[in-house]
Amino acid sequence: MTSHNQTSRKQIHLAAHFPGVNNTTIWADPLSGSQIDFSSFEHFAATAERGKFDFLFLAEGLRVREHNGQIHDLDVVGRPDTVTVLAAVAAITEKLGLVGTLNTTFNEPFELARQLASIELVSGGRTGWNIVTSNDAFTGENFRRGGFLGNPDRYTRAAEFVDVSEALWADQKVDHHGEFFDVVGQLSIPVSPQGKPIILQAGVSDEGRDLAARYADAIFSPFADLDSGRTFYADIKRRLAGFGRGADELKILPGATFVLGDTEAEAEERYQYERSAQVSGATALRTLEAVWGRDLSEYDPDGPLPSVDLVVENVELTAGRATHHIDRRGSALAWVEKAEAEKLSIREVAIAKLSRGILVGTPTQIADRIDEFVQTEASDGFILVPSITPTGLDEFVDKVVPLLQERGSYRTDYEGATLRENLFA
Amino acid sequence: MSIEIREARWDGEEATTLRLAMDTELRPRYADLFSDTTSAPTPVDTAQIVFTLIAFDGDVPVATTSLKNTDGFFEVKRVFVAETHRRQKLGARLLAAVEERALALGITDLVLQTGLRQPEAIALYEREGWVLIPPFGPYAGDTEISRCFAKALVPLFVAVELPARGEPATLVRDAVAAIGEFAGAGVDVAIIGDDLRTAPAGQARVDAPTLAAFAAPTVPGIGLAATIATTHTEPFHLAKVVQTLDHASLGRAAWQVAISTSAEEAAQFGRKPAVDDAEAWAEAEEAIEVAERLWDSWEDDAEIRDRSTGRFIDRERVHHIDFEGRFFSVKGPSIVPRSPQGRPPIVVSVSSAASLDVAARRADIVRVAPSSVAEARAAIDDAGRTGAVTVLVDVPASSAISDTLATLRRDTGADGAVLVFDEIPDATAFVTALAPFVRRDSPTTLRDRLGLERPASRYVRTLEGATL
Numbered sequence: 001m002t003s004h005n006q007t008s009r010k011q012i013h014l015a016a017h018f019p020g021v022n023n024t025t026i027w028a029d030p031l032s033g034s035q036i037d038f039s040s041f042e043h044f045a046a047t048a049e050r051g052k053f054d055f056l057f058l059a060e061g062l063r064v065r066e067h068n069g070q071i072h073d074l075d076v077v078g079r080p081d082t083v084t085v086l087a088a089v090a091a092i093t094e095k096l097g098l099v100g101t102l103n104t105t106f107n108e109p110f111e112l113a114r115q116l117a118s119i120e121l122v123s124g125g126r127t128g129w130n131i132v133t134s135n136d137a138f139t140g141e142n143f144r145r146g147g148f149l150g151n152p153d154r155y156t157r158a159a160e161f162v163d164v165s166e167a168l169w170a171d172q173k174v175d176h177h178g179e180f181f182d183v184v185g186q187l188s189i190p191v192s193p194q195g196k197p198i199i200l201q202a203g204v205s206d207e208g209r210d211l212a213a214r215y216a217d218a219i220f221s222p223f224a225d226l227d228s229g230r231t232f233y234a235d236i237k238r239r240l241a242g243f244g245r246g247a248d249e250l251k252i253l254p255g256a257t258f259v260l261g262d263t264e265a266e267a268e269e270r271y272q273y274e275r276s277a278q279v280s281g282a283t284a285l286r287t288l289e290a291v292w293g294r295d296l297s298e299y300d301p302d303g304p305l306p307s308v309d310l311v312v313e314n315v316e317l318t319a320g321r322a323t324h325h326i327d328r329r330g331s332a333l334a335w336v337e338k339a340e341a342e343k344l345s346i347r348e349v350a351i352a353k354l355s356r357g358i359l360v361g362t363p364t365q366i367a368d369r370i371d372e373f374v375q376t377e378a379s380d381g382f383i384l385v386p387s388i389t390p391t392g393l394d395e396f397v398d399k400v401v402p403l404l405q406e407r408g409s410y411r412t413d414y415e416g417a418t419l420r421e422n423l424f425a
Numbered sequence: 426m427s428i429e430i431r432e433a434r435w436d437g438e439e440a441t442t443l444r445l446a447m448d449t450e451l452r453p454r455y456a457d458l459f460s461d462t463t464s465a466p467t468p469v470d471t472a473q474i475v476f477t478l479i480a481f482d483g484d485v486p487v488a489t490t491s492l493k494n495t496d497g498f499f500e501v502k503r504v505f506v507a508e509t510h511r512r513q514k515l516g517a518r519l520l521a522a523v524e525e526r527a528l529a530l531g532i533t534d535l536v537l538q539t540g541l542r543q544p545e546a547i548a549l550y551e552r553e554g555w556v557l558i559p560p561f562g563p564y565a566g567d568t569e570i571s572r573c574f575a576k577a578l579v580p581l582f583v584a585v586e587l588p589a590r591g592e593p594a595t596l597v598r599d600a601v602a603a604i605g606e607f608a609g610a611g612v613d614v615a616i617i618g619d620d621l622r623t624a625p626a627g628q629a630r631v632d633a634p635t636l637a638a639f640a641a642p643t644v645p646g647i648g649l650a651a652t653i654a655t656t657h658t659e660p661f662h663l664a665k666v667v668q669t670l671d672h673a674s675l676g677r678a679a680w681q682v683a684i685s686t687s688a689e690e691a692a693q694f695g696r697k698p699a700v701d702d703a704e705a706w707a708e709a710e711e712a713i714e715v716a717e718r719l720w721d722s723w724e725d726d727a728e729i730r731d732r733s734t735g736r737f738i739d740r741e742r743v744h745h746i747d748f749e750g751r752f753f754s755v756k757g758p759s760i761v762p763r764s765p766q767g768r769p770p771i772v773v774s775v776s777s778a779a780s781l782d783v784a785a786r787r788a789d790i791v792r793v794a795p796s797s798v799a800e801a802r803a804a805i806d807d808a809g810r811t812g813a814v815t816v817l818v819d820v821p822a823s824s825a826i827s828d829t830l831a832t833l834r835r836d837t838g839a840d841g842a843v844l845v846f847d848e849i850p851d852a853t854a855f856v857t858a859l860a861p862f863v864r865r866d867s868p869t870t871l872r873d874r875l876g877l878e879r880p881a882s883r884y885v886r887t888l889e890g891a892t893l
Contacts, residue, residue: 063760064758071738077738078723080669081761111694118636
C-alpha cells in the first residue's frame with residue numbers, strides 16, 4: 001500500500017482505451033500512427049503503465065462496419081485479435097491490467113474461458129474481460145452459428161456464459177447442462193493470483209445494469225457529465241446491495257475523450273481543430289444518411305440540411321456498430337431545427353451532434369474535473385480515449401497525472417501485482 | 426608458394442602416387458591392429474568417384490582428396506598433404522574446394538571416415554566445422570578404429586515442438602526460456618503444441634497461440650507456430666488469432682492445423698458429437714480455405730489515408746470472401762489488416778491418410794515419420810503444388826540428435842527435422858549439438874526461412890489492359 005498525504009481522498013482509477021475504429025480517432029493528423037502495428041500497442045501500453053493506469057482497454061467488433069451495403073471507409077478500419085494482442089502486451093508490461101472486449105454470442109465458454117485463463121497465466125493475473133452480447137445477424141454472417149438472439153435471451157445467455165467461465169476458472173471439473181450450454185471438462189490452468197479475470201460490463205439497459213450489479217467488477221459507463229453520472233452511480237450502487245455485494249465492489253468508469261492545452265484558449269482551439277478533423281464533410285454526410293435512411297451523397301456538406309420529408313423509416317444503413325436510430329423522423333427533425341436555429345451547415349450540425357469533448361482545458365482544469373467526478377460520486381475514475389494513435393496519451397500522463405498525484409487522489413505507484421489488487425486498492 | 430587446385434583422375438599417376446605416400450605413412454600407425462594382408466585400404470570402385478582434386482605447387486602434385494558416392498553418402502576420401510607442404514593450411518583449402526565443387530553439383534551433405542590414430546586429421550576436421558558422428562554405412566559398427574565426421578553444406582530446416590504443458594508455477598517461464606534458447610541456437614521455428622484435454626495430474630496447460638504471442642515480443646528470430654484445432658472453433662476466430670500473432674512477431678507466425686476427435690473435447694463444447702479422423706480433416710481443410718481467404722481479404726495497399734477524399738481505406742481493396750462450404754459460411758472480410766507475411770505458413774503433421782491429403786494440398790510444412798518422406802513427396806506432386814513445400818521428419822529429441830541430423834537428408838529424403846519434446850526441455854544442452862546444421866543468417870520472416878515468396882492477395886484485381 002502506498003501512503004497518501006490525504007488518506008481521506010477517494011482514489012481515482014484511470015484506464016487507457018486504445019483508439020478505436022470510429023470517428024473519434026483522427027487518422028488524418030500528421031502525428032497519427034498505425035492502428036495495427038505492434039509497435040503502436042507497445043507505445044500505448046508503455047505510456048499507460050508509466051502513468052500508473054489500472055488497465056489498457058481494447059474494444060472489439062467482429063465484422064468490419066458497413067454503410068449502405070459497402071464497407072465503411074471514412075474512419076480507421078482494422079484491428080488485432082483481442083486475446084492475442086493482449087498476450088503480447090503482457091510480455092512487455094509488468095503491472096498494467098489488460099482488459100479486452102469479448103463477445104458472448106460468437107464464442108464458446110470453454111474456448112473463451114481458456115483463452116482468458118491463459119492470459120491470466122502469462123500476465124500473472126492482470127486480465128479483465130469486458131463482456132458484450134450481440135443479437136446482430138450482420139456480425140453473425142462471419143460465424144457458422146450466426147447471431148439471432150432476442151434481447152432478453154442474450155442477457156440470459158451472457159449470464160450462463162459467465163457462470164460456466166467462473167466454474168472453469170476455479171480449475172475444477174465442470175459438468176454444466178444449462179439452457180444455452182452443455183460443458184463438461186476442466187481447463188487444467190491454475191487459478192490465477194487474482195482469483196479470476198476482472199469483469200467489465202457496458203450495458204445501461206435495466207437488464208444490463210442488473211447483469212453488471214451481479215457479475216461486474218467495473219462498468220464502462222457512457223455517463224460522462226456530472227448529473228447523469230451521479231444518478232447512474234447511485235442507481236448501480238443501490239443495485240449491488242440486491243445481489244449481496246458492497247458498494248465498493250464495483251467501480252464505475254465513464255469513457256471520455258480529452259483535449260489538453262497549455263492555456264484555456266489553446267485547449268479550445270485544439271478542441272475545435274479535433275472536432276473538425278473528426279467530422280469531415282464525407283463523415284457528416286454519412287452520419288446524416290444514417291439518420292435519414294437514404295443516400296445523400298449529392299448534398300453539399302457545407303450547405304443546408306435536406307428536408308425531413310425525405311426520411312425513409314425502417315431502413316438501417318449502418319451495420320456493425322452499436323448506435324442505431326429508433327425514431328428516425330424525430331431525430332432528423334431535431335437536427336434540422338438545430339441547424340435552422342443556429343444557422344449551421346450539414347457538417348457543422350454533424351460536428352455539434354457527434355463530438356463529445358467533455359475533458360477540455362489546461363492540465364489543472366482537467367485534473368480538477370476528474371477529481372470532482374470522483375470526489376462527488378459521479379464516477380470512480382475514467383476510461384480515457386485519446387484521439388491520436390499511439391501517442392495521444394503521452395501528454396495526459398506527462399501533465400495531468402502528476403497533478404492528480406500531488407493532490408493525493410491518484411497512486412504514485414501500483415499497489416499490487418494484479419489488476420484486482422490495483423482496482424480495489 | 427603458388428598453389429593451384431585442379432580436378433584430376435582418381436586413377437591418374439599423380440593421385441595414385443600421392444595416395445601411395447599416404448599409405449606408406451599411415452600403415453605403421455595401425456600395424457599392431459591389422460595383419461599385413463588387410464592393412465591396405467579396400468579397393469575403390471572408380472565408378473563411385475564423383476571427382477578427385479589435386480593441389481599443385483607449380484608442376485608438382487603436393488596434396489589430394491576425392492569425393493565418393495558410397496551408397497548415397499557423399500564421402501570425402503583420402504585427404505593427404507605431402508610432408509613438404511604441411512602447416513600451410515593446404516588441408517583446409519582442399520576441403521573448401523571439395524565443398525564448393527560438391528555444392529555446385531547439388532550435393533548438400535558430406536561425410537568422411539578417418540582413424541583414431543590420425544589426430545592431426547581429426548583436428549583439421551573439427552577446425553573446419555565437421556561434426557563427429559557414429560560410423561556410417563560401410564563403417565557402421567566399427568567404433569574401435571573409425572572416427573567419422575559429417576558436414577552440412579546447406580543448412581537443414583530445424584524445428585522444435587514443445588508442449589504447452591508443464592509445472593503450473595513455471596510453465597510459462599520455462600517455455601519462453603526454452604524458445605529463447607532455441608532461437609539463439611538457430612532453430613527455424615518453434616511449434617507450440619496444444620491439447621484441450623485435461624492435463625496429467627500435477628501439470629497445467631496453456632492456450633498455444635496465447636503462449637506464442639507472449640513469447641513473440643521478447644524472443645527474436647525464431648518462427649512461432651501455434652497449434653489450433655479446427656473441430657470446435659470458428660475459422661473466423663482462428664484466422665484473426667494467427668494474423669495477430671504475425672503482426673506481433675513481425676512476420677514469424679505459422680499455424681499448425683490440428684483436429685479434435687475425442688469425446689472429451691466434444692463434451693467441452695457440447696455442440697456436436699465427436700467426429701472421426703476423415704470427417705475432422707475434411708472440416709480442417711475447409712477451415713484452412715476460409716482462413717487463407719480471410720488473410721487475403723485485405724489487399725496490402727488497402728489503407729490509403731487519403732485526406733482529400735476523407736477515405737482511410739480504399740474499400741475496393743477490402744473484400745468480402747463470401748465463403749459457402751459444407752461446414753462453414755463466412756462473409757468476411759477479416760477484421761485484421763493483412764499481416765507481414767500475407768499468408769502465415771500452414772503446418773500439418775501427418776498421422777493418417779486424410780491428414781496426408783490435406784497436408785499435400787495445403788501445407789507449407791509437412792511433418793511425417795522418417796520412413797514416409799517419399800510417400801509425402803509423391804502426394805505433394807500429385808496435388809500439383811507449385812512453390813516450395815518443406816517436408817520435415819519427426820525425430821526424438823535426444824542427446825544423439827547431431828548423429829541423426831548429420832545423415833538425415835540421405836537417410837530420409839527430408840528437408841529437415843522436427844525435434845519433438847514431450848516436456849518443456851532445458852534447451853541449453855541442444856545449442857552446441859544443433860550448431861553445425863542450422864542456418865547462420867537470420868531471415869526476417871518465417872516465409873523467408875522457408876524460401877516462400879510473400880504472396881499477393883488472391884483478390885487483387887488488375888485493370889483491364891494495364892501492363893505491369
